[in-house]
Amino acid sequence: MSELPVVVVGAGPAGLSAAAHLVERGERPIVLEAGDRAGAAVSQWHHVRLFSRWSELVDPAAVRLLERRGWVRPEGYPTGAEWAELYLVPLAEALGGRVRFGARVVGVARRGRDLVVDAGRDDEPLTVHVLTDAGEERITARAVIDASGTWGSPNPLGGDGLPAVGERAAAAQISYRVPDLATSSARYAGKRIAVAGSGHSALTALVALADLAEREPGTKIVWLLRRGAVGNAFGGGESDQLPARGALGLRARKAAKAGRIETVTGFRTAAVERTADGRLTLESFDGHRVEDIDEVVVLTGFRPDLSWLSEIRLDLDPVLQAPVKLAPLIDPNVHSCGTVYPHGEAELRHPEPNVYLVGMKSYGRAPTFLSLTGYEQVRSVVAAIAGDHESAGRVELVLPETGVCGGAGVFDAPEEVKGGGCGTEPAGLVTSAR
Numbered sequence: 001m002s003e004l005p006v007v008v009v010g011a012g013p014a015g016l017s018a019a020a021h022l023v024e025r026g027e028r029p030i031v032l033e034a035g036d037r038a039g040a041a042v043s044q045w046h047h048v049r050l051f052s053r054w055s056e057l058v059d060p061a062a063v064r065l066l067e068r069r070g071w072v073r074p075e076g077y078p079t080g081a082e083w084a085e086l087y088l089v090p091l092a093e094a095l096g097g098r099v100r101f102g103a104r105v106v107g108v109a110r111r112g113r114d115l116v117v118d119a120g121r122d123d124e125p126l127t128v129h130v131l132t133d134a135g136e137e138r139i140t141a142r143a144v145i146d147a148s149g150t151w152g153s154p155n156p157l158g159g160d161g162l163p164a165v166g167e168r169a170a171a172a173q174i175s176y177r178v179p180d181l182a183t184s185s186a187r188y189a190g191k192r193i194a195v196a197g198s199g200h201s202a203l204t205a206l207v208a209l210a211d212l213a214e215r216e217p218g219t220k221i222v223w224l225l226r227r228g229a230v231g232n233a234f235g236g237g238e239s240d241q242l243p244a245r246g247a248l249g250l251r252a253r254k255a256a257k258a259g260r261i262e263t264v265t266g267f268r269t270a271a272v273e274r275t276a277d278g279r280l281t282l283e284s285f286d287g288h289r290v291e292d293i294d295e296v297v298v299l300t301g302f303r304p305d306l307s308w309l310s311e312i313r314l315d316l317d318p319v320l321q322a323p324v325k326l327a328p329l330i331d332p333n334v335h336s337c338g339t340v341y342p343h344g345e346a347e348l349r350h351p352e353p354n355v356y357l358v359g360m361k362s363y364g365r366a367p368t369f370l371s372l373t374g375y376e377q378v379r380s381v382v383a384a385i386a387g388d389h390e391s392a393g394r395v396e397l398v399l400p401e402t403g404v405c406g407g408a409g410v411f412d413a414p415e416e417v418k419g420g421g422c423g424t425e426p427a428g429l430v431t432s433a434r
Contacts, residue, residue: 004142005030006385007128009105011038013083014359014374015147016091017059019098021382024061030139031095032130034104034148038092039084041151046081047180048204052371053077058087059375065094104131108144108355109311122353143354143385145378146309150302150360157196157298159226159268159285166272170280174272174296178205181212189216192292194282196224196269197299199367203252205297210255222290223256223263224282264290272296304361313352322364323348323357330366344380344395356381373397 006022008015011033022029033040050057054074063073066087071094074086092099107129113121128139154176158164167174178201179188189212195205206223213219255261270285280293304321306314317327325347328334348356356362358381359374376397384392 001125001142004028004125004140006143006145007032007105007126007139007141008145008147009128010146010148010359011035011088011092011099011101012041012147012149012359013039013057013059013088013371014149014378015145016088016095016099017062017375018145018147018358018378018382019095020059020061020065020091021379022385023065023095023098025382025386025388027382027386029095029098030141031092031099032103032105032128032139033099033101036101037084037089038099039088041149042080042084042088044080044151045178046079046084047182048178048201049077049079050083051077051200057083057371059378061379062087062091066090069094100132102132105129105148105308106131106136107308107311108146110352111140115311115313126354144356145381146355146357146361147359147374147378148305148361150304153303153305154298155300155303155365157269157272157282157296157300159270164269164272164282166274167269170272170274170296173280173294174298176298178299179208179297181208185212185216188212188219188295190218191294192220192222192279194222194224194280194290194293194296195299196296197301198225198227199299199301201299205299206261207251207255209297210252210260213260221261222293223261224267224269224290225263225265226268227265264288301365301367302360303365304357309355312350312355314350314355314357317364320364320366322362322366323350325349326362327364327366330363332366332368342395342397344377344397345384345392348377348381354385 005028008018008022008029008031011031015031015033016038019029019031035041037043054076057078058073063071069090071090074082078086105128109127109129110121111124111127113124126141126144128141128144130137130139155161156163157167157174181188188209193209195202195209202223206221209219209221213221256263267282267284267288267290269282271283273281273283275281279291280296282290282293282296306316306321315324316322317324320327320331322330326343329343329347345356348358348362350356358377360369362377363369376395380392380395383389
């Protein structure tokens with residue numbers, strides 16, 4: 001099998017990083033990207049500015065490859081468009097024919113063995129089934145690194161993890177992405193907008209919409225929180241070791257205290273109803289109603305698409321859908337203050353040899369993933385694939401503190417939200433019970 005390629009699924013930050021590490025170790029990667037360009041998913045949120053500096057967004061092996069071509073790392077905080085155009089696209093070009101676009105992976109298996117067959121399984125290579133414009137093909141591989149991310153699988157508005165009743169029917173008035181107000185301000189200007197979610201994407205949307213409300217009279221924003229109190233939803237502020245991330249929360253807090261954002265806590269959406277005038281009414285599981293909504297922006301996180309890995313033996317945590325050894329390190333129900341313990345190939349390993357989920361997909365449903373995490377993951381995984389187990393086990397990962405206890409704020413009870421001690425609730429902000 002040593003002559004077979006290593007297939008990398010996804011030409012995003014983690015996938016291209018994996019390919020750079022493979023090339024550096026003399027391996028033969030094939031990167032399969034469903035989109036038509038490198039960083040296709042990143043390009044879809046091109047208007048959003050990252051809260052990480054360039055130095056925290058590039059992989060060392062990728063930089064070594066790029067610098068041989070005269071590349072110079074930019075400075076500052078890029079937008080998604082700049083990250084893709086100034087780093088991911090040049091990196092894919094440096095990798096050349098190893099990266100294939102318009103190649104959608106629809107299945108991975110052991111050659112000639114379905115999920116239940118033990119006999120001879122470990123002696124067979126992996127097969128990767130790919131759809132392209134030319135038809136279907138099968139690639140035989142010694143290893144598969146799934147860096148396909150979670151961008152294509154946003155969580156629904158429904159508070160039980162399933163689409164709320166009526167959510168699909170109201171799809172024309174519901175978005176699952178941070179609005180690009182440079183091109184869609186007319187959709188939101190002068191409207192009453194509900195924003196559901198408590199993470200950094202939700203804060204980004206709240207800040208942008210609050211700015212729009214200042215310019216466009218009649219624009220109203222309703223922030224729907226599932227948790228029972230605002231608590232640490234605004235993040236760590238000045239305690240955040242990523243200053244731009246802390247500043248984002250402070251801006252959102254300021255807009256809320258200025259009265260530009262109405263906050264509804266303890267609201268888990270059960271149903272979406274369209275009224276006679278075309279507006280929406282959102283109803284929670286306990287009967288609370290938020291009425292006269294024109295648009296809904298749902299930013300409640302993402303989940304992994306595991307459907308095309310159904311013939312692979314994965315060991316996933318039943319709650320987070322992350323590798324079972326990694327899950328306790330990233331569980332937002334217990335994880336505190338942004339501290340992520342060092343992890344690499346050992347925590348990402350599955351019962352199926354030489355199959356790894358890396359990057360955002362490795363976190364399953366857990367939020368708050370940083371690119372530095374993915375780069376360290378692939379460095380360790382590639383070392384293991386290449387047989388350098390000493391390097392694979394030498395994992396060092398130090399991530400910036402958020403200054404916020406209680407993980408991603410999935411807690412619902414007010415006493416739990418306030419118990420962490422790192423965040424406080426601004427006075428006079430909550431107007432009703434997400």
